[in-house]
Amino acid sequence: MDSNSAPRPTQTSDSLLHRLAGPSTTKAGLANDQTDINRVIADASKGSKFYENEKRKDKDLTEKINRILQQRDEARRGVDIAQIEHNVDQVISKMEAQRDLTQIIVHVDMDAFYANVEILDDPSLKGTIFAVGGGVLTTASYEARKHGIRSGMPEYIAKKLYPNLKVIRCNIPRYAEMSKKVMSIFRRYDPNMLAASVDEGYLNITQYCEDRLQTADEVVQEMRRTVEEETNLTVSAGIAPNKMLAKICSDRNKPNGQFKLDFDATTIKAFMHDLSIRKVPGIGRVNERLLESIGIKTCGDIYTHRATLSLMDKQFGLHYLLQTYLGIASNHVEPYHREERKSIGAERTFSAIGDKDKLFKKLEEVAAELEDDMERHGWTGKTVTLKYKLDTYQVYTRAKSFDRWISTKKEDLFAIGKELLLPELPLRLRLIGLRVTKLKDLRENADAKPGSIKRFLESASESTSPRKKRKLDVDVNDGDNEDSPKLSQDGFEVSMPGYDDDEDEANLEDDIEELEISTEGKPRSSSKPSSSSKPSSSKPTSLASSFRITSSSKPNSAIKPTSRSTPAPKPESEVQSQTCPICSKTLQMDNTAFNAHIDFCLSKGAIREAQAESSASINSKPIRLEPRKHPPKKVARRGKSR
């Protein structure tokens, strides 16, 4: 257990080595000896500002862990552990009783997507060691991964690992094109699938299997074969009763393989028992370390330490971890809806700048990009957040809210950003960004109940085939968004917005452009740190020692579950009380019937009324028929450092 208080054999601690190795360490196709590779990476990084910042974060985390251990020991003192365990066991029984094994969920994941598309266009790359990106790598071929080269890694470090590495520039429009093709094949199996990113999606094939009397394995096998036949790209898949399990399973036989988990509670629990917690979506490197510090490395360990987790629920989130231990999660799959968007922003990295006018110039450029996006996608909002990163890599944000919808003109965005940045100067920065939240959808005026309206419109336009680009509200998924991915780490890359669907190509391309990874900067080392300049404000959250933590600064920590993670099953046809966003009547019916009712209301030209009405009330929140997407989240928290 506690691997951190042990003496370090080398100068760089294990945790720091691990941190420097990047977030995608647990991925498929890794290298011979991770240790040697981590060493090379650390040596190549040593001395840089980036390295120093990682070191600082690592130290903060170590201190936080020490506080947690102290809290744990204190909390366990004098309490009846057996009793607590008993109580937790009862909670587990209840969760178990709600387990839903009725839905067949599939997670599909394209293998080394960008790299494989490049091979498509240049077959001579097949089997060779190459990467896609520039400055920072977006993805690496499987052969390159064997040498420790991963997405998110700076090119110069990758070349230390393999000097002859060939690096190909990203061709985002091309990837988007292939993504569309592949997604459309997936949709044959579930028209309601969720495209989670350019290269990844979730399907519910329960109906499909039932209709054809085929097993899930057969269907997925056929689907994967179809993708390969029609696109020459391979995909890996996971089949399980919920999204979390399906995602974990898709990684099991990658590349070009599939893995099905038996739809049986005993099998699922056995599967989770030995699974590294790091494999659980939502648990990243930080939470991995926090959990490990109290002895939890696998999901099975969650049960062993249930008493501690219960006592420290605030920090770790007992509920979410228990669900994870049981292998229970959301099995809800539906397409992304435009109204789910919560923010829109732009940010740019550049070689460090200290000059005020030059910084404003950068801010202006970012403002222009943001204007473009907001216009193109039809959004405005009420809050603007400035983000900046010092040349020391420390990140800060400063926000301002308005009681009106802001102008999307770049001049206005710039003015707001300037107002936020000015009081912080002087600073030496390497990144500036602007983000708008508290959004209002300018296309579909329904900011009032978007959920259903959108849903209806979407299916309607789908059948009639859209083709025209914008206007006419209702656009289905404007491609915008989505989940968005960008460079990924784990294996894959990035993003793109709207692949979703058939519909406007032009728009799609625009979106794609923005995805390009910039990495521009020609870094010149900034001569001096000038680190002295620190963000003024800073609110030391210090007092935050909400707990009785001992020492100084940082407050809390730890993991927590989130309400999300749909605890229960919820097949979908459950009768419940719901209020129609159009006619405002409260109805008792299941979702299918409810959507039909909404269709009815909409068909009566109720749209206009709804729009008029909604523009008056800006706040109504989208209604939600089902649990939302997104996993858990919520794990650790920490205070500010330094």
Place this chain on the structure above:
DNA sequence: GCGGATCAC
């Protein structure tokens, strides 16, 4: 509402 922080891709 604000700011820090973590995570996914």
Place this chain on the structure above:
DNA sequence: TATGGTGATCCGC
């Protein structure tokens, strides 16, 4: 020489 960009969410003020 040199380490992305977009979006979401959570927590503690």
